[in-house]
Amino acid sequence: MPELPEVEVVRAGLEPAVTGARVLGVEVLDERALTRHSGGGEDFERRLAGRTLIAAVRRGKFLWLPLDDDDAVVGHLGMSGQLLLREPGAPRERHERVRIELAHPVHGELAVVFADQRTFGSLAIDVLVPTGDGAAGGAGSSAASVPTQVAHIARDPVDPAFDEARFRTALGRKHVQVKRVLLDQTVISGIGNIYADEALWAARIHPETFADALPSRAVNRMLAEVRAVLERALAEGGTSFDAQYVNVNGQAGYFARSLQAYGRTGQPCPRCGTPLVRVSFTNRSSHFCPRCQRRR
DNA sequence: TATTTTACCTGAGGGC
DNA sequence: TGCCCTCAGGTAAAAT
Known part of the structure; x- marks a missing residue:
């Protein structure tokens, strides 16, 4: 995707x-x-x-x-x-x-x-x-x-002009699950279901944690992991599961093999070994580690 | 106003 | 072999 x-x-x-x-x-x-x-x-x-x-x-x-x-x-x-x-x-x-x-x-x-x-x-x-x-x-x-x-789309987190203060303020005012905010392109753009799951796994944040309940330390961690996962994926040419996503020459990216949480339901968490779970989330799914990513 | 749900769409894959 | 059902999910409009 x-x-x-x-x-x-x-x-x-x-x-x-x-x-x-x-x-x-x-x-x-x-x-x-x-x-x-x-x-x-x-x-x-x-x-x-x-x-x-x-x-x-x-x-x-x-x-x-x-x-x-x-x-x-x-x-x-x-x-x-x-x-x-x-x-x-x-x-x-x-x-x-x-x-x-x-x-x-x-x-x-x-x-x-x-x-x-x-x-x-x-x-x-x-x-x-x-x-x-x-x-x-x-x-x-x-x-x-x-x-x-x-014009209504927010800047993305790898944009030098990304307004971090604006993002933090918006996050603190939203009484919505944090993953919803990561997917809200008017707050922060460029993130979809795959990288939202990956970044939240890396930051050890439960996807259903309310955004306005996140301590600033957790926000720092999340933002750092969002940027890290996007940059790693970019370095590997993006994520392809099949022929759906390809570059301008029709070639697939390699990041799918680097995914830690997305699409790995039932497989051991790469960090603690607990089987990863998949839950239904707004007409799609969330993948996370029930041990590393505790709900607050 | 803020948040949640739904429509849009095609092909792959599972069950029978 | 073939039919039916479910699933995948980004955006914007509609509903609550």
Whole structure:
């Protein structure tokens, strides 16, 4: 499932290929890939054709490609979205939804293919607006702007402009299980179910501990482990369980073999040996060690 | 206002 | 072999 490390791998892969490239043509094969776009498929194709892409930027799990004016192509991979770099005229991908043909001044012609099995992901053309804090909108560009669709998303914990004081304040005011807060992209972005479970396991915090009951020492530990797990996953190219998440060349990441808690129900906790448990949590699951991660 | 639930979607895998 | 059921989960809208 694409979370921050996976999306960053995709962003970094797109960056050299799209920066400075001109859009030769756009094909929308499935309009469900444009659920966040205000116009239809024809509008998307028309507004993008002939334009030049100037960067690849990411905040949390959102990705955008600024155009040569105040617009940007915004992308979210959802559960199963992929952005792939292909040769022009390459055969269709299995769940291909949108194809953008580009001409790059150095690399020549190529295609950016958006494929998405479950169609939770989407592309859209959106307007860039100034950031509230004046800092760069996200990783990959120094421009202090974000698409309007991303403006409500908090900065992610690996962003140099991440407002730690704001995060701590928000956490202290929420009478909600801490894992819910980690998954709330308006408080801290980039974390999904996998890395939430991993970070909480590493910080020895029960996922259902109320956020407003966490001592500041525990918050420090949690934030440090969130950053550590995201950075380790990034270094290993992200987490892949199957063909769902891949980089722009279609290759899987290696972090799945480094997971300590997520998906390891019944297996011994790597720290204390107690069998890990899985509990139902807001239409998904939480994995944790019942001994190391005691409920407060 | 703050928090919780639901809709959206397809394919893999288990049970029978 | 094939059918039915459950599960996976990010986001935003709807409900409480």
